[in-house]
Amino acid sequence: MELTEDIARNFARIALGHVARPYPYKDDHVFEGEDDVRAPREAHPVFFGSFDWHSCVHGWWTLLTLRRLYPDIPEAAAITALAEGTFTEEKLAVELAYLERPSSRGFERPYGWGWLLYLHLEAERAAEHGWGERLAPLARAFAARLVEYLRILTYPITVGTHFNTSFALILAREWAARHDPVLLATIDDWSIAGFSHRDDYRGWEPGGDEFLSPVLCASMLMSRVMPFTQFEPWVDGLVLGNGWIERECRPVTVSDRSDGKIAHLDGLNLSRAWCLRGIGKALGDHPALPLIELRASEHLNAAMPHVAGDYMGEHWLASFALLALLEG
Known part of the structure; x- marks a missing residue:
């Protein structure tokens, strides 16, 4: 079985139906005080849909990938319009500010980290829109965290859920090969030692x-x-x-x-x-x-x-x- 235009259109319709759907939503949030109660969209104005933050990230990867591969499908215009209103400097600055909270050190680690880097890699392929450029500060922040994380992670996490180390590194390595030789070398050295x-x-x-x-x-x-x-x-x-x-x-x-x-x-x-x-x-x-x-x-x-x-x-x-x- 291979990807066809019909499958691509179906996947695009599915993802368009949830990346901007705010509820239900499962939050990964550490409360720092009584004043830290807010709707998910306030903290995550970009990735507030798809039931949880990481699913919204890779829902967007799905949409941007399908838009690139099938630019003439009817759904491509809807993807473009939604992306233009979503990947703004203002909204992405709020996402970055959330990440910089002291209690967000382990936020979405490592599954969401790998997917965000993979999304950034895809967004860069639509250079005419500037989505990759706007996502770059968030990508660099996750890349820096991943380097530090691997330096303290003594053993691979080999569960079959979001904490799995290998899955995140597969995605992150593709980004690092293009953007970050330090992260690339860190991933390769750590993988050899771990496996x-x-x-x-x-x-x-x-x-x-x-x-x-x-x-x-x-x-x-x-x-x-x-x-x-x-x-x-x-x-x-x-x-x-x-x-x-x-x-x-x-x-x-x-x-x-x-x-x-x-x-x-x-x-x-x-x-x-x-x-x-x-x-x-x-x-x-x-x-x-x-x-x-x-x-x-x-x-x-x-x-x-x-x-x-x-x-x-x-x-x-x-x-x-x-x-x-x-x-x-």
């Missing part, structure tokens, strides 16, 4: 509310960090040689899509497809490539019918579907 000694994966995937595969995210990260001559034997020893992908890596069942946590499992199917496609590209003509491609297709086909439907998935799943489709 290069890992082998023979036997984790208990899937977790009941995970939307990321810890081992596949780490593998995709290392496919970007390691040269091929090192990556091939490493991933062979991690998940190929022991039969994990053949035996364990199968599409997961979602029992209740109205439950926000259970609905994460649709995202697991999509993110696994994304990672498997990326790992397969890195391996090239490897004997395991047909199996990897089969598993990627199985996971993508299992999740694509459920990108829209209940808002608990609809406010974020299109972004992960787009990642998987673009990786193909």
Whole structure:
């Protein structure tokens, strides 16, 4: 399955329906006093929609990416108009001021950080509008925080939810390769130290509310960090040689899509497809490539019918579907 204009239009309509939808909203806020009670839109005039801050960020990445790839679809004009009214200097200054609060040190760390950098990278591709230039101060602030965070993070966080280290670093590394050699070197050195000694994966995937595969995210990260001559034997020893992908890596069942946590499992199917496609590209003509491609297709086909439907998935799943489709 690949991205088509019909799919792009559907994803664009979905994201346009939630990036500016203020409620329901799940806030990640530390109250500093009695006077610190406010509506989410007051603190986040840019990223106040999509149920939560990070979903709004990657909802916008979805929209700007689709606008670039399909500039002539009817939804492209609506995306442009909404972006012009959203990515203003005044509104982004409020987002930056929120980040500079002492109690915001861990705000959206690291998932939202990686997505914001990825959004900035996409926004820069629409240079004629200046969205990337206006987002740049926020991106630089998150990049600086990520460097400091990796300097104190002794061990990788390998859960399958927002705290996963590898997923954020995959996104942030693409931004750093273009903007920040210090962050790029920090990510690469930290990744080698954190994962290069890992082998023979036997984790208990899937977790009941995970939307990321810890081992596949780490593998995709290392496919970007390691040269091929090192990556091939490493991933062979991690998940190929022991039969994990053949035996364990199968599409997961979602029992209740109205439950926000259970609905994460649709995202697991999509993110696994994304990672498997990326790992397969890195391996090239490897004997395991047909199996990897089969598993990627199985996971993508299992999740694509459920990108829209209940808002608990609809406010974020299109972004992960787009990642998987673009990786193909």
